[in-house]
Amino acid sequence: MSDWYARLGPALRRLPAETAHRLALTALEHGLVPAPARGQDPILRVTAFGRELPNPVGLAAGFDKNARVFARMPGLGFGFxxxxxxxxxPQAGNPRxxxxxxxxxxxxxxxxGFNNDGLDAVAARLGKRRRDGQFLxxxxxxxxDSAEPADDFVVLTRRLAPLVELVVVDVSCPNTANGKVFQRHEPLDDLLTRLAAVRGTTAMALKVSPDLSDAEKADIVSLALEHRIEGMVVANTTVERPSTLRSKARGERGGLSGPPLKEMALKLLGEVYRAxxxxxxxxxxxxxxxGEDAYQRIRAGATLVQxxxxxxxxxxxxxxxxxxxLAYLLRRDGFGAVAEAVGADHSLQPA
Ligand SMILES: Cc1cc2nc3c(=O)[nH]c(=O)nc-3n(C[C@H](O)[C@H](O)[C@H](O)COP(=O)(O)O)c2cc1C
Structure with missing residues (x-):
């Protein structure tokens, strides 16, 4: 597999970021992807939410907002x-x-600001999906602009839960008025009661913000357990701006992602695992x-990474x-499977 991205990447990165993203999606849609990743290393197989995945490395939300290219992801080597x-x-999102x-x-x-084609279009695409074992x-x-954001989540869950293996309720978006309503106890408690009635047997997870206060963290974890939510995605982008940032654009409003978020997300992950x-x-x-980052998240308590x-x-x-x-690091430290390493850092420390 030649690293075509090594040649194309710098050109893509000279384009405005959103244009580059659109081109990448179009290329993927037309099958312009590296040759399918062959030969899965069995040490990376992992069971999560009752299903077996070929590996624990997944594509995070926001890249394939409209469900256009998810079927290409196994070809890139993603486990989900x-x-x-x-x-x-449908929603236009914020101005560019x-x-x-x-x-x-x-x-x-x-x-x-959640630019996307809306539920009907996405459900139609997912409805045509081949049930080929991919964990989606x-x-x-x-x-x-929803006056009743809880109703939105109910409608979405009812339609999409039967079409996927896991539903993630994003209660942590920093970029819209309704993004963080459900970080508060009462609204989240009510919402989770309503979602339990419509989600059927599909697993559910909450996606949380790295900017939560300690009280909010404890509350969300206890509500998730109380309502038998299976999982948590830790974490969304941060509105913090670490003093180490060097780029000119650091003053832009919005959610920060990438390495400057690493320590915050890792710390929160460990806290949620313990709590x-x-x-x-x-x-x-x-x-x-x-691979080191992925391994560190797994040892801190993650079963999957994105x-x-x-x-x-x-x-x-x-x-x-x-x-x-990741496979090398697992073997180096004597683990026979991803599952054996999940939370390993915690069991080494006295409670
Ligand atoms: C352009 C962009 C759009 C995103 N859109 C969403 C979204 O719609 N929903 C969501 O839960 N997270 C969204 N995210 C957050 C990512 O899923 C992820 O939590 C975050 O970027 C941190 O991971 P990373 O450092 O690997 O990017 C988005 C991130 C980016 C960069």
Missing amino acids: AEIGGVTPR PRLFRLEEDRALINRM VANLAANA SAGKLTLIGVGGVES LYTALVYHGPLLIPRIKAE
Whole structure:
């Protein structure tokens, strides 16, 4: 497999970030992807949410918002993919520019505001999906102008849960008025009661913000357990701006992703693992760009990991690299499977 991205990547990165993203999606839609990743290393196989996945490395929400290219993701080597955020009605999102590269920091700031084709279009695409064993996740979001955002999540869950293996309720978007309503106890408690009635047997996870206060963290974890939510995606982008940022665009409003988010996301992941006593299946996301990063998230409590920003800076050949490195690290430390390493850092420490 030649690293075509090594040649194409720099050209793509001279384009405005959103234009480059659109081109990448079009290329993927037309099958312009590296040769399918062959030969899965069996040490990477992992069971999550009751299903077996070929490996724990997934595509994070926001890249394939409209469910156009998820079927290409196994070809890139991803073990699973998340589509969305999807809102009930189509939504234009915020005015452009709304996606910024922070080259020197290998980071992005986005304030997309859930631009997407809406539930009908996405459900139609998912309805045509081949049930070929791919583990697919749908990320749900309320419309920015919705007067009843809880109703939005109910409608989305009812339609999309039967079409995917996991539903993620995003309660952590920094970029729309309704993005964080459900970080508060009462609204989230009510919402989870309503969703339990419509989700059927499909697994459900909450996606949380790295900017939560300690009280909010504890509350969300206990509500998730109380309502028998299976998982948590840790974490969304941050509105913090670490002092280490060097790029000009660091002052842009929106959510920061990529390596500057790494430490925050890792810390929160460990906290959620401890607070839930390992009872939630965790997906570690935020600044993952190497096998070492993936391994660190797994040891901190993640069963699965995801990435988005690293794909922009390193291209798709990063995925096989991460997997090879992760397999090496697992074997180096005497683990026979991903599951054995999940939360390993915690069991080594006295409670
Ligand atoms: C352009 C862009 C759009 C995103 N859209 C969504 C979204 O719609 N829903 C969501 O839950 N997360 C969204 N995210 C957040 C990512 O899924 C992920 O949590 C975050 O970027 C941290 O991972 P990373 O450092 O690997 O990018 C988006 C991120 C980016 C960069």
